[in-house]
Amino acid sequence: MSKVLVVGGTGFVGTAACKHFSQKEHKVFSLSRKPPDVAVPNVQYLHADLKKQEELLDCLLEPGGANSTADYEYIINCAGRVDHRPFGAGGREVVEEHL
Secondary structure, three states: OOEEEEEOOOOHHHHHHHHHHHHOOOEEEEEEOOOOOOOOOOEEEEEOOOOOHHHHHHHHHOOOOOOOHHHOOEEEEOOOOOOOOOHHHOHHHHHHHHO
């Protein structure tokens, strides 16, 4: 059984990925800023803002921690925010979040 992390696992595409991998009997973790509207069975939900390093470290990246990235065999990035503002009107924040 593989251990899979879906970053952005509460969004539309991320939820579909969580469902797919949990049905294939993988151990699935979802990392998102907020809890899901409807939880997928057999998925463990982790919460952190990717832009807040300390929050992310506490949740996921702490060496030897229970959810250390070294433990995941697959990391799928579905993170992002639907926002189509022009770059000069705040779109820079959107680009930074996605990168």
